[in-house]
Amino acid sequence: MLCYFHLVNGDEIIADDMGVEILDLAKAHELALQAIDDIRAEASQFGDSWQGWRLDVVDPSGNVLLSIPLDPVLH
Numbered sequence: 001m002l003c004y005f006h007l008v009n010g011d012e013i014i015a016d017d018m019g020v021e022i023l024d025l026a027k028a029h030e031l032a033l034q035a036i037d038d039i040r041a042e043a044s045q046f047g048d049s050w051q052g053w054r055l056d057v058v059d060p061s062g063n064v065l066l067s068i069p070l071d072p073v074l075h
Helices: 025-046
Strands: 002-008 054-058 064-069
Touching (some): 002 025, 025 064
Antiparallel strands (some): 002 054, 054 064
C-alpha cells in the first residue's frame, strides 16, 4: 500500500509528495517512529522545536491511517 508521511500542525502542512510503498500499517508505524526520531535528533542539534506538530500517515485518498505527535516525550 502507498502511504504518505505529512508533517502537520494547526496552521501548516509539510506534505510528502512521493510517498512510500509499504506492506502493512505496522510497517508504516515503524517508519513513522523512525522519522520522528530523526526529526527530533536534528531539531535538538539546531535548537528547533517541533512542539505542536504531528506526523500523519495517510493513504492516497487522504484518509489518516495513524497520527503521532512530535512533542517531546516526558518520562
